[in-house]
Amino acid sequence: MNPSGRGSNEVAKKLLVAGMAAALAVSGVACSNGNNNGGNDGKSASPSAPSSSSPAASETASEKPLDKVTFTFFNGVAGEKDLNTNETTIGKALEDQTGVNFKIEHLVGDLNTKIGTMIASNEYPDVLVPDAAIEEVLKAGGFIALDDLIEQYGPNIKRVYGPYFERMRADYGGKIYFLPFSAQVGDFSADPNINQGAFWVQRRVLKEAGYPQIKTLDEYVKLVEDFVAKHPDEDLTGMVSLTHDWRFFATSNPPMHLAGFPNDGNVMVDVNTYEAKSYAGTDFEKRWVQTLNDLNAKGLFDKSSFVDNYDQYIAKLSSHKVVGFFDYGWQIGSAQNVLKDAARKDQSQDDFVYFPLAVTFDGTHDQYLDPPGWTSNRGVGITKSAKDPARIIQYFDNLLKEENQILKSWGIKGETYEVDANGRFYRTAEQIAKLDDTFNEQFGFKTYDWDWPQYNTSSTLADGNSLAPGYQPEVFQLSLTEGDKTILGKYGVKTYAELFDTPEDRPWYPAWSIPKEQGSPQQIWETKKDELLKKYYAKLVLAKPADFEGVWAEYTKEFGKLDTVGYETWYAEQIKKIVEVAK
Template identity: 85%
Template sequence: MAKKLWTAGMAAALAVSMTACSSGNNNGNASSAAPAGSSSAPASGSASATATASASEKPLDKVTFSFFNGVAGEKDLNTNETTIGKMLEDQTGVNFKIEHLVGDLNTKIGTMIASDQYPDVIIPDAAIEEVLKAGAFIPLDDLIEQYGPNIKRVYGPYFERMRADYGGKIYFLPFGPQVGEYVADPNINQGAFWVQRRVLKEAGYPKIKTLDEYVKLVEDYVAKHKDENLTGMITLTHDWRFFATSNPPMHLAGFPNDGNVMVDINTNEAKTYAGSENEKRWLKTLNDLNGKNLFDKASFVDNYDQYIAKLTSHKVVGFFDYGWQIGNAMNVLKDAARKDQAQDDYVYFPLPVTFDGTHDQYLDPPGWTSNRGAGITKSAKDPARIIQYWDNLLTDDNQVLKSWGIKGETYEVDDKGRFYRTADQIAKLDDAFNEKFGFKTYDWDWPQYGTSSTLADGNAVAPGFQPEVFQLSLTEGDKTILDKYGVQTYAQMFDKPEDRPWFPAWSIPKEQGSPQQIWETKKDDLLKKYYAKLVLAKPADFEGVWADYMKEFGKLDTAGYEKWYTEQIKKIVEVAK
């Protein structure tokens, strides 16, 4: 695979991830007429015209497929209940009835496997290896060859990697391959140390680069405002989101989010930061803050909703987290600031904090997530219609539809062909509108261009990555603080990401029950057992608790885990040359 593929890359999205029930077995060779819109064409700038241009000359019989998404917390619906989904149904005759996870993912997938009956399409999220091992997904190679010209165009550069990961066959389509030129996100949707803007304003907008500087900034502000009952720092530990508390050591050491390992960019050697001095230093920092009554002890019992509520309470001075995970809180704070500029003080600002203050890698490099995606199951009644729908979705025009919407309604085009949104259009894109229109439904869990991709005409696929949209979305408070730091975007506060062909390492497939998967499970259990003890211990007792933690951690085969990861990463680097 060409090296340039990885240089182009994509912004990973973490992540993070249907019931006209069908039965019977299908080997993937079912025949259906391909929709006329299955060939790629340059974006016309008019998604409303796409439905007419792409519709089959002879209307296809309408069909509803069941679609299970193994991610909780989203609304179940039929895609044709949304504007985008109805337009796509008009083109293809296909509707999907989407069911999202309720309860435990492994239990839900296990029940499907035990019955050997599946929805037509599954996004198994973290249980994808179990679905593959059960033989629930059908190979897609022949279907793609027969019905997928756009799939071949978009995913073709990745086929070698996809087949190498899964025994020479393609069983599912991952989300977000890079298409066109790479365009950086001007916002910070990845990791950062966040602090209220009023803290920076009062301190004279200092350049904060080290963890010690960040902690002192927080301590000094709380000390000056004792009457406000402020919380210095908070962390998120609820359920699978525990990584918001356990990931900082790798970022503080100057590495991107590769999961459980930090990978040397020169030697490709993988080392875990669990049980390391980096982890110890981070936890000792939280322990010291707790000893000074500056850390929220409830961080270890609060759920996600309680965490978000605290971030919008104006009482939390700082925290570490990923921008995509705090989006709900940031939207509330920014909406308030738009209505009352004084409220801008409570909006959070991202800082690229490291231990030594020299080189940060918070921004994701171009990457390829190979262990998440959507597959067609052996229960599917007409795999060809599903693959045709996906292929039709991958035209430039339909990528414009799912991301930008309809010209004249949710975006405009200037005389140079550049897409933009008016202030009124931006204002109406609230949760209710996005849900009804389909922007939420078609946001991520489909075969699609990567977020950092560009269209054939040079426009960004993601509206938020388009400079014209980003600048118009800024509040007066945004403009003021960016100007104080001499930048035009938040991303310019951070170092540019380095090219890492394996990124993100966490997406390298691991079989359920493998030594690597067992190591991760045991390690996670240890962290959840000891982190609260370490952070909430009396400062004088910290070393003793750390010794207990390391004694148990030493029982894990960490050397074997690191050796396996290093071997996998070096294989990927060879493929990418």
């Protein structure tokens, strides 16, 4: 999730959240986008949540029925299915309430080309999620200011986003032009699973070693080396790494985590001084790539890591042949779900499920878990071409009613969740089992998992239930396999999160989401830095050990031509401003 967690939609989805993938993984359902929002499988519904056939579901948002209308909605993320929201259970219920349907179109081709065409023609869809091109849309005046609309029609928008209004206006000249994808509501609910970064290893490796405490990178590497050495006939791969396209951050991000920092992007931020320092070109990065170089020299690193695409990477993780790797939980969900599904049918297969380890260079103070975050450079806006901005903002406001956040998160009482005598939400094993990709798509969990105004994944409802089902203790515990319970018991914990240190409060988190204009010195620095990493990482990792220092010197010489001090200074200034506003 480098500032890039996804060169564009990258992190935005992946983070906060860590959400969607997080919640989905907890109940054994793969997330289509890999990240955030507490997940379809992780959202809530109250005892009074409307069912698709109940009177509540067809209640209108006003006193009299509204004429039905369809608005166009463009989402600048590729790989998703185009559809009308009213073709889903959730979308139909919302249409019954508001009279509004959205015809959603997703990106095909290059994002900048698509957005550039909109800007050049001065014609936009009614609603736009421009992803990484959001600054270009703002600069071109493509979004309308929402302040007056929110004042007139947005009581729930005020309730949910109100605490962030100052920051939203400070970033964009005193006006609100779009609604970020989520805002923290209620108490902070911790994710019991690991959907952010970790060093993963097959469970059988820990079992064979007697369930040791693995805290340092050196201990982790030795664990992997020893296991491969003991199983010479299995044709095992010690470690793989993901480098495909925007996902390259899975290979370049580890230095900051190993140094004890969370995923703030390209910088490590001191929580006391707010100084921001790049880890690229530092001893932290050198130690990481040299470790991979050493593994490669021993035949323990998969050289194909630098040419495999994402699907090939996931296939390898599912093959039982890969012993360990670093990655983000939301990004490996599909592989983990395949392995866990097999383990549910045959407990012996649990050996191949991956276990997360909080590894650092010195073995102390890890910060892999996300603190409460605020992603301010991704969101949804109403464009200057919108036919009826008032109806659209009313839809957004209606969506933010708690009963609708429950609907989009937990679903329908009696169908996708239950409520016990104490008012606690839970899911039965049968309900969890039916939440597969097809069901989630038809119900609308996938459509409403992100890209809309919503509560943050870690939010809680007014009655104390977690917004995200995957964060609800009752759901998490029920989703555990026998293998999960066994290995957690061996480490004396009930959740995976207990294996990691508590995240520190960071008002600016994640720093990668601080807006940067296209063509700004900061954006240019990031582009050039990424180009250097993609050029030199393969050389560094695959070099003969005797040649490593020479390649490193060549890399740092090129890196030294970048204005890293200027980049760091700019970041520190922005972070200090945010801290002041957040006080």
